[in-house]
Amino acid sequence: xxxxxxxxxxxxxxxxxxxxxxxxxxxxxxxxxxxxxxxxxxxxxxxxxxxxxxxxxxxxxxxxxxxxxxxxxxxxxxxxxxxxxxxxxxxxxxxxxxxxxxxxxxxxxxxxxxxxxxxxxxxxxxxxxxxxxxxxxxxxxxxxxxxxxxxxxxxxxxxxxxxxxxxxxxxxxxxxxxxxxxxxxxxxxxxxxxxxxxxxxxxxxxxxxxxxxxxxxxxxxxxxxxxxxxxxxxxxxxxxxxxxxxxxxxxxxxxxxxxxxxxxxxxxxxxxxxxxxxxxxxxxxxxxxxxxxxxxxxxxxxxxxxxxxxxxxxxxxxxxxxxxxxxxxxxxxxxxxxxxxxxxxxxxxxxxxxxxxxxxxxxxxxxxxxxxxxxxxxxxxxxxxxxxxxxxxxxxxxxxxxxxxxxxxx
Amino acid sequence: xxxxxxxxxxxxxxxxxxxxxxxxxxxxxxxxxxxxxxxxxxxxxxxxxxxxxxxxxxxxxxxxxxxxxxxxxxxxxxxxxxxxxxxxxxxxxxxxxxxxxx
Numbered sequence: 153x154x155x156x157x158x159x160x161x162x163x164x165x166x167x168x169x170x171x172x173x174x175x176x177x178x179x180x181x182x183x184x185x186x187x188x189x190x191x192x193x194x195x196x197x198x199x200x201x202x203x204x205x206x207x208x209x210x211x212x213x214x215x216x217x218x219x220x221x222x223x224x225x226x227x228x229x230x231x232x233x234x235x236x237x238x239x240x241x242x243x244x245x246x247x248x249x250x251x252x253x254x255x256x257x258x259x260x261x262x263x264x265x266x267x268x269x270x271x272x273x274x275x276x277x278x279x280x281x282x283x284x285x286x287x288x289x290x291x292x293x294x295x296x297x298x299x300x301x302x303x304x305x306x307x308x309x310x311x312x313x314x315x316x317x318x319x320x321x322x323x324x325x326x327x328x329x330x331x332x333x334x335x336x337x338x339x340x341x342x343x344x345x346x347x348x349x350x351x352x353x354x355x356x357x358x359x360x361x362x363x364x365x366x367x368x369x370x371x372x373x374x375x376x377x378x379x380x381x382x383x384x385x386x387x388x389x390x391x392x393x394x395x396x397x398x399x400x401x402x403x404x405x406x407x408x409x410x411x412x413x414x415x416x417x418x419x420x421x422x423x424x425x426x427x428x429x430x431x432x433x434x435x436x437x438x439x440x441x442x443x444x445x446x447x448x449x450x451x452x453x454x455x456x457x458x459x460x461x462x463x464x465x466x467x468x469x470x471x472x473x474x475x476x477x478x479x480x481x482x483x484x485x486x487x488x489x490x491x492x493x494x495x496x497x498x499x500x501x502x503x504x505x506x507x508x509x510x511x512x513x514x515x516x517x518x519x520x521x522x523x524x525x526x527x528x529x530x531x532x533x534x535x536x537x538x539x540x541x542x543x544x545x546x547x548x549x550x551x552x553x554x555x556x557x558x559x560x561x562x
Numbered sequence: 563x564x565x566x567x568x569x570x571x572x573x574x575x576x577x578x579x580x581x582x583x584x585x586x587x588x589x590x591x592x593x594x595x596x597x598x599x600x601x602x603x604x605x606x607x608x609x610x611x612x613x614x615x616x617x618x619x620x621x622x623x624x625x626x627x628x629x630x631x632x633x634x635x636x637x638x639x640x641x642x643x644x645x646x647x648x649x650x651x652x653x654x655x656x657x658x659x660x661x662x663x664x
Contacts, residue, residue, distance in 0.1 A: 418626065447622075
């Protein structure tokens with residue numbers, strides 16, 4: 153019997169467990185998945201929790217619910233990967249050996265990377281919404297907050313779901329209007345990038361929306377520190393921005409396990425072949441989702457498309473064939489813009505997001521890079537798709553792992 | 563498009579980044595630095611050399627990475643190339659503007 157081990161039962165790891173459970177010859181292969189957590193969180197829901205759009209019960213389920221019964225779930229923390237010896241060392245020194253390893257340990261926030269960020273004001277007037285605790289604390293704050301300067305801030309790239317902070321700013325505008333207090337709130341969007349987004353056409357569209365919603369933008373801001381006494385953020389160039397409420401996306405890093413195992417880059421991401429998803433250091437190690445260093449968005453949609461590619465390549469690898477399946481960097485994201493509207497972007501390593509129709513060229517029904525009510529319903533429907541189809545590895549109709557260029561206005 | 567830099571016709575993009583690193587030399591770097599109102603000191607050149615070495619190794623650059631390079635810390639990097647240091651330094655070094663991952 154051979155052994156395939158998956159590290160991490162989040163979005164990417166769970167999808168791989170489901171795909172491989174169906175595709176591997178189970179008379180030859182044992183599959184196990186290691187994760188110490190008891191809950192599976194629908195992370196896109198963290199965006200809606202602060203605004204009381206979702207409740208905690210909407211976004212939390214038992215982690216076991218999504219792992220197939222003949223895949224062994226090992227609920228323990230991981231001390232180290234010993235890739236030279238093909239083994240995993242668990243917390244109490246227990247050893248799990250593997251023939252094939254899939255790393256799906258994700259990314260998490262590291263506020264400690266910025267001076268003052270985890271300081272006295274943390275979860276008092278300085279919040280993140282990339283953790284359940286942060287999003288919940290922010291919800292409680294927003295229920296009572298009486299207004300002032302709201303600063304929505306990105307510390308440094310790359311971050312998970314790079315559009316989420318923009319969505320937060322748009323939803324905040326909508327939220328305060330509904331509470332009849334928009335005139336008491338100044339919203340400023342602060343980014344280390346040169347504009348609202350990284351690619352030219354979507355940046356133009358998104359900056360237009362920021363202007364329409366009276367959200368100021370401060371770009372090229374590389375934060376040096378959060379001053380908890382003055383309630384300001386200061387950048388290395390000496391620029392100072394005051395806040396009454398700071399909603400920040402701290403530095404994102406891969407799991408500290410990569411550092412302990414000597415397998416990560418300076419942000420603990422695992423160097424990975426961007427087409428085949430094989431680790432650059434070990435041929436029997438594959439990497440998926442936020443844990444990789446590939447130049448694609450860190451997002452569930454990317455992990456979903458990668459999972460289909462990686463499943464094919466693992467089957468090729470087992471048969472000692474060339475790794476023929478190639479990931480193109482495909483990402484597909486709804487961007488909530490407030491007032492029950494959203495826009496949709498679809499892009500890959502080569503093609504930036506543009507306008508057009510999706511998924512059917514010329515037909516839609518969804519419009520790319522344009523606000524619509526239907527896109528908003530698409531985003532909300534996605535939570536059902538996530539729990540019922542995506543995690544279980546059921547293909548989403550008409551949305552393939554490779555990006556299509558038809559129907560797009562390049 | 564072509565631009566006359568240090569008496570040489572050089573291929574650049576709309577933002578003034580060199581299209582081909584092979585067209586770069588020290589005089590070209592100095593001329594781009596003058597345009598950015600930067601007077602290049604030996605410390606500037608240490609940073610530029612580091613950036614070019616990383617580029618040749620196809621290793622992606624970020625402000626964090628330069629801060630951990632051992633050549634300068636982030637504060638010094640900003641002091642040497644004010645405002646948007648990575649963009650200015652890569653332009654002077656003759657390599658493409660670093661693409662931020664999304």
